[in-house]
Amino acid sequence: MTSPDAPTTPAPGPGDPPRAPRPWAALTLVLVLLACGAGLLHRTQQLTGAPALRNHALTDTGATDRVIRDVTGALTQVFSYAPGDTAATRQAAGRLLAGKAARQYAALFGQVEQRAARQRLTLTTHVVRAGVTRLDARGAHLLVFLDQVAQRAGTPATTVAAQLSVVAERQDGTWRITDIRSR
Missing domain, CATH: 1.20.5 (Single alpha-helices involved in coiled-coils or other helix-helix interfaces)
Structure with a gap:
């Protein structure tokens, strides 16, 4: 007796011709x-x-090198200060930052100036590595890795690593940072 689930056509044997492929x-x-x-x-x-x-990030090495040099130099200047010379840092920010980055920096740097003087805090920023992910005639997007060394008078220095996404625009032949985001 056959079960209801059993196939109704016999399986091909060793001497049977192969089945025709199904059109579907x-x-x-x-x-x-x-x-x-x-x-x-x-x-x-x-x-x-x-x-x-x-996107000239990989095809124009001269332009890529220039934006990396300008942006990393700017980051070093605006994120480094000494307790008695925060005015130089503020002036550098005025020249090197624009748009959203300038507004954010201005809002935070007033607090930093007060703390730096009171705590005798020195912050030194070193760019470890920077790469351009997108570059055209007007703007660039960069990924930047940096180390920041904080030193308070009488205490050992502390180093902190940071990773930033940076947008820069070319204004009057100079790259100015317009947006900075911590990653």
Whole structure:
């Protein structure tokens, strides 16, 4: 007696000819190949289209080196101060920061100036590594790793590492930082 779940057609034997492929399997394969081809074509367009071509971060080493040099120099100046010379840091921020970065800095630096004088705090910033992720004629996006060494009078120095996302704009031939975000 056969069960109701048993196949009604016998399995092919060793001498039987192979079964003809089912048309739906071939159609499915064709559709999958077409979808993969369309996806690859779209991705190729993204990588070679106009926005990708405008990103000079990897193709213009001179411009990339310049923005890295300008931005890392600016970060070193605006995030380094001594208790008796915070005015130089404030002036550097006025020259090197713009937009949102300048407003955020101004709001926080008043508190820092008071604390630096009262606690005799010196902060020295060293950029460890910086890379440009996007660069065009007007703006740049950078990822910056830095170490900050804080020294209070009479205490050992403390080093803290930081990672920043920085946006800079080219204004009158100079790169000015317009946004800084801690990562």
